[in-house]
Amino acid sequence: MSESSSRSAEENGYFLRAEGITKIYSDGTVALREATVELRPGEILGLLGENGAGKTTLTKILSGLLPPTKGHVVSPRGPVRFSSPREALDFGIGMVHQHFALVGTFTAVENVALSQERPLAPLQLAQTRAKIEELMEESGLRVPLDVPVEKLAVGEQQRVEILKVLSRDVDLLILDEPTSVLTPLEVDELFRFLRRLRDEGKAIVLITHKLKEVGSITDRVVVLRKGEVVGDVRTSAVTTEELAQLMVGKALETRAGRAVELSTDEIPAHAPQRHREERGPGVLHVENLSVAGDTKPVAVHDLTFDVYGGEIFGIAGVEGNGQTELVEALTGLRPALKGIATINGRNILGLDPRQIYKLGVAHIPEDRWVLGLVLPFTLAENAILGVHRWDEFRGPLSILRWRKINAHVRSLMERFEIQATGPSAPAKSLSGGNQQKLIVGRELAKDPAIVIASQPTRGLDVGAAQYIRDILVEMRDRGRAILLVSADLDEVLALSDRVAVMYEGKFMAVARPEELDREKVGLLMGGVSVGGKA
Amino acid sequence: MTAHEARSGGRLLRGAHRTLTGLHPVLESVLAAVLGLLVGALLMYIWGYDPWRAYWALFRGAYGGSYEIASSIARGVPLIFTALTFSICVRAGMFNIGAEGQMYVGAAAAVCVAYFKLPPGLHLLVGIAFAAIAGAIWSLGPALLKLTRGVNEVISTIMFNWISRFLVFYLVAYVLVDARQGQRTVQVPVSARFPILVRGTDLSYSVFLAVAFALFVYFLLWHTATGYEVRAAGLNPTAARYGGISINRTILLSFALGGVGAGLAGAATTMGLPPTYAIISGLPELMNLGFDGMAVAMMGRNHPIGILVAALFFGGLNAGGRVMQFYGSNPVPLEMVRVVMGAIVIAMAIPELVRVFPAIARSVRRLGGVFRRDRATEREGA
Numbered sequence: 002m003s004e005s006s007s008r009s010a011e012e013n014g015y016f017l018r019a020e021g022i023t024k025i026y027s028d029g030t031v032a033l034r035e036a037t038v039e040l041r042p043g044e045i046l047g048l049l050g051e052n053g054a055g056k057t058t059l060t061k062i063l064s065g066l067l068p069p070t071k072g073h074v075v076s077p078r079g080p081v082r083f084s085s086p087r088e089a090l091d092f093g094i095g096m097v098h099q100h101f102a103l104v105g106t107f108t109a110v111e112n113v114a115l116s117q118e119r120p121l122a123p124l125q126l127a128q129t130r131a132k133i134e135e136l137m138e139e140s141g142l143r144v145p146l147d148v149p150v151e152k153l154a155v156g157e158q159q160r161v162e163i164l165k166v167l168s169r170d171v172d173l174l175i176l177d178e179p180t181s182v183l184t185p186l187e188v189d190e191l192f193r194f195l196r197r198l199r200d201e202g203k204a205i206v207l208i209t210h211k212l213k214e215v216g217s218i219t220d221r222v223v224v225l226r227k228g229e230v231v232g233d234v235r236t237s238a239v240t241t242e243e244l245a246q247l248m249v250g251k252a253l254e255t256r257a258g259r260a261v262e263l264s265t266d267e268i269p270a271h272a273p274q275r276h277r278e279e280r281g282p283g284v285l286h287v288e289n290l291s292v293a294g295d296t297k298p299v300a301v302h303d304l305t306f307d308v309y310g311g312e313i314f315g316i317a318g319v320e321g322n323g324q325t326e327l328v329e330a331l332t333g334l335r336p337a338l339k340g341i342a343t344i345n346g347r348n349i350l351g352l353d354p355r356q357i358y359k360l361g362v363a364h365i366p367e368d369r370w371v372l373g374l375v376l377p378f379t380l381a382e383n384a385i386l387g388v389h390r391w392d393e394f395r396g397p398l399s400i401l402r403w404r405k406i407n408a409h410v411r412s413l414m415e416r417f418e419i420q421a422t423g424p425s426a427p428a429k430s431l432s433g434g435n436q437q438k439l440i441v442g443r444e445l446a447k448d449p450a451i452v453i454a455s456q457p458t459r460g461l462d463v464g465a466a467q468y469i470r471d472i473l474v475e476m477r478d479r480g481r482a483i484l485l486v487s488a489d490l491d492e493v494l495a496l497s498d499r500v501a502v503m504y505e506g507k508f509m510a511v512a513r514p515e516e517l518d519r520e521k522v523g524l525l526m527g528g529v530s531v532g533g534k535a
Numbered sequence: 536m537t538a539h540e541a542r543s544g545g546r547l548l549r550g551a552h553r554t555l556t557g558l559h560p561v562l563e564s565v566l567a568a569v570l571g572l573l574v575g576a577l578l579m580y581i582w583g584y585d586p587w588r589a590y591w592a593l594f595r596g597a598y599g600g601s602y603e604i605a606s607s608i609a610r611g612v613p614l615i616f617t618a619l620t621f622s623i624c625v626r627a628g629m630f631n632i633g634a635e636g637q638m639y640v641g642a643a644a645a646v647c648v649a650y651f652k653l654p655p656g657l658h659l660l661v662g663i664a665f666a667a668i669a670g671a672i673w674s675l676g677p678a679l680l681k682l683t684r685g686v687n688e689v690i691s692t693i694m695f696n697w698i699s700r701f702l703v704f705y706l707v708a709y710v711l712v713d714a715r716q717g718q719r720t721v722q723v724p725v726s727a728r729f730p731i732l733v734r735g736t737d738l739s740y741s742v743f744l745a746v747a748f749a750l751f752v753y754f755l756l757w758h759t760a761t762g763y764e765v766r767a768a769g770l771n772p773t774a775a776r777y778g779g780i781s782i783n784r785t786i787l788l789s790f791a792l793g794g795v796g797a798g799l800a801g802a803a804t805t806m807g808l809p810p811t812y813a814i815i816s817g818l819p820e821l822m823n824l825g826f827d828g829m830a831v832a833m834m835g836r837n838h839p840i841g842i843l844v845a846a847l848f849f850g851g852l853n854a855g856g857r858v859m860q861f862y863g864s865n866p867v868p869l870e871m872v873r874v875v876m877g878a879i880v881i882a883m884a885i886p887e888l889v890r891v892f893p894a895i896a897r898s899v900r901r902l903g904g905v906f907r908r909d910r911a912t913e914r915e916g917a
């Protein structure tokens with residue numbers, strides 16, 4: 002963007018304004034009602050709201066991905082209308098999506114180069130690489146540059162996505178839940194970088210479900226509820242309690258029948274922590290397990306651990322340290338190199354996912370778009386993925402019992418507060434958080450012997466995340482085993498009965514959460530061993 | 536406006552929205568057909584034919600009377616089968632263009648019923664089974680190559696089409712040949728023929744088999760766990776694998792079922808096609824039905840019900856084209872019908888065809904704006 006335009010923007014006080022935006026999707030869902038939001042240079046705006054409140058929709062309209070049904074986007078120079086993200090990018094608007102828009106078979110460099118060039122210009126790979134390296138240095142976001150991005154962990158893909166947008170000199174940077182897959186350290190670095198961009202005069206929009214982050218980085222907050230702007234305040238002038246109230250609508254009270262502690266982001270620890278003697282029999286047994294990765298010959302090194310009934314075994318660690326490969330090996334999606342893995346004494350290595358599910362395994366996958374959902378499928382079709390052969394849903398001659406399936410979906414929708422027009426809505430029309438609720442609901446409804454959960458609360462709003470955590474704890478209390486893999490350190494520490502810190506395919510430590518604190522775990526996650534291994 | 540009014544207005548708007556989205560695919564197919572016909576008209580015009588008269592003849596020849604309609608349906612029957620072959624595999628995530636070859640093999644197998652005697656009815660059923668099994672077996676080649684060696688199905692099905700073509704040429708000329716009529720194979724005996732449905736036309740009871748097969752495919756894909764697996768694997772193989780679905784199984788199954796469809800097309804064009812009830816040397820009655828089926832499948836949006844409608848349309852083009860080529864003093868050659876079909880296929884391949892029109896409208900408006908502005912400046916200058 003040219004100097005003059007940003008200066009004129011400053012004179013007028015804003016860079017872009019969404020005026021009276023109403024968005025009605027083709028299935029009749031009203032995602033936004035008369036929303037007016039102003040984006041100012043030199044300011045970080047937090048966009049807050051429950052799952053399905055319309056945050057992603059609003060940012061998609063700002064960045065030219067969706068046309069508004071009513072209302073318009075104006076710049077100080079007059080109304081703007083982008084018919085493609087590229088036009089928006091040329092105008093200086095860059096967006097990092099909640100779900101990534103990367104070419105899977107291309108490397109990070111190629112992906113970034115692709116977003117830079119005009120359609121017929123040759124790719125400037127060397128130049129792009131230099132630029133990315135510089136950006137990685139500045140932003141602290143590191144990614145492997147020469148690996149096809151589909152082989153990268155979700156968190157790494159997220160970083161590529163951010164670098165891609167940063168590499169264009171944008172005046173308005175929109176980030177849709179960028180922190181949900183980043184580790185605390187990475188979040189800190191990203192925020193430091195965002196502050197610098199702000200001080201350079203850029204406008205920044207940050208969507209997040211973490212109130213703590215809102216407090217620590219934003220200058221102004223806009224709260225959306227059911228598509229309406231219900232609050233537009235300076236961050237310094239509100240408390241997190243007030244924000245939470247605005248989001249939910251009423252004063253803090255029951256949601257799905259329970260009180261939700263929205264006052265802070267501190268996840269209440271699920272006391273009473275149990276003692277080892279109390280836990281049940283071993284459910285998952287892993288011994289000397291090694292697994293190959295897509296990019297490394299060995300991603301999981303000789304791991305040995307047990308998960309017992311009645312316990313939550315948490316694995317903390319920076320993404321890309323073998324967690325994905327470990328989970329995939331345990332769920333039949335990836336062959337192991339060597340070792341033993343059993344569930345209730347039965348070998349699971351070499352079995353396919355269906356056979357493993359039969360042993361009572363539920364799997365909440367880390368990547369909801371690649372593994373967890375068939376996006377064009379309806380809610381109902383997605384709700385039976387993996388259980389479609391259960392007698393409950395399948396009659397004689399393999400005929401699907403749609404009536405029962407639909408009833409099942411309705412109960413899931415109710416229990417997990419999945420917002421959708423109905424069981425026949427396509428999964429791709431759900432908001433990110435509601436998609437996650439659908440997956441989690443489906444898996445937990447299996448009432449399995451063991452839950453293998455990767456980032457189960459990723460993208461969920463505060464209330465929904467708490468609800469899912471409560472269910473996990475309740476399942477634990479009923480004697481189920483839970484293997485929890487999460488980049489959210491607070492979550493792991495609060496929920497787990499035992500925590501393992503994973504680094505480069507090995508456990509740096511296995512300890513009770515009381516014996517660990519954030520700093521210590523942070524060090525362990527970085528591969529620094531600290532005294533007092535458990 | 537009261538709140539209540541506002542809400543009902545919203546509901547109306549929502550309803551209209553939903554209907555439009557529901558019709559979206561249908562609309563696109565209709566648009567593609569119209570576009571195809573327009574391209575055909577343009578070419579006819581350029582080459583000095585009269586498109587109006589030609590299309591009028593085509594329409595009359597296709598749907599002008601019960602005889603014409605019956606003929607159109609008859610021409611559509613094999614296309615229903617081959618279209619389903621393609622669509623089943625598309626739903627499973629594969630591009631199977633082997634219907635052509637599988638159909639040849641099926642036809643050859645069907646003709647074999649001439650070599651033994653059975654009671655009527657049973658004889659027919661055995662013939663149908665022969666064709667279906669032969670088609671399925673032929674389709675297993677590419678399927679197994681894909682599963683065991685990772686061979687791309689597009690390449691292998693093309694190759695298998697050629698193999699089967701010359702294999703059936705050989706069979707027709709040397710093995711199944713009628714000793715008295717060297718230009719064709721032995722005839723399917725009366726006891727194994729599909730009875731004629733409309734006397735004086737080509738339309739036989741094979742149409743019921745085609746409709747039944749389409750309904751079966753529909754039911755299988757959308758109402759059974761097996762079909763669910765096929766569709767899941769087609770739309771997102773990794774999620775399907777996560778869901779405990781064996782991709783190998785869905786590939787094998789969809790290929791085999793597709794082969795059955797193509798084999799049945801072979802049965803319909805031998806046991807159900809008067810007057811020869813045999814394969815003629817050079818396969819003129821069979822040639823291209825497999826490929827045309829792909830066009831039908833595309834226009835029918837790979838949905839069995841859509842395919843039934845699209846097959847009627849394509850059957851009509853074929854039947855009407857025959858009339859068109861003899862109509863008037865300057866008749867339009869039959870090839871023009873193939874041009875129309877080709878244009879339709881290309882139009883169908885345009886993503887979001889419906890959106891093309893608002894886009895055109897927008898650019899026209901923009902152009903109009905430019906003109907207006909030009910005129911305004913002219914006036915100012917004057």
Ligand SMILES: Nc1ncnc2c1ncn2[C@@H]1O[C@H](COP(=O)(O)OP(=O)(O)OP(=O)(O)O)[C@@H](O)[C@H]1O
Pocket residue numbers: 026027028030031032050051052053054055056057058059099420421429430431432433434435460462
């Ligand atoms: N393509 C679509 N078709 C129909 N409805 C949609 C579509 N995309 C989103 N919606 C609906 O619009 C509403 C707002 O969705 P949006 O994705 O903007 O929510 P969000 O605030 O980003 O939520 P989350 O925190 O879960 O990501 C939801 O009710 C959602 O179901």
Ligand SMILES: [Mg+2]
Pocket residue numbers: 056057058099177432433434
């Ligand atoms: Mg969202």
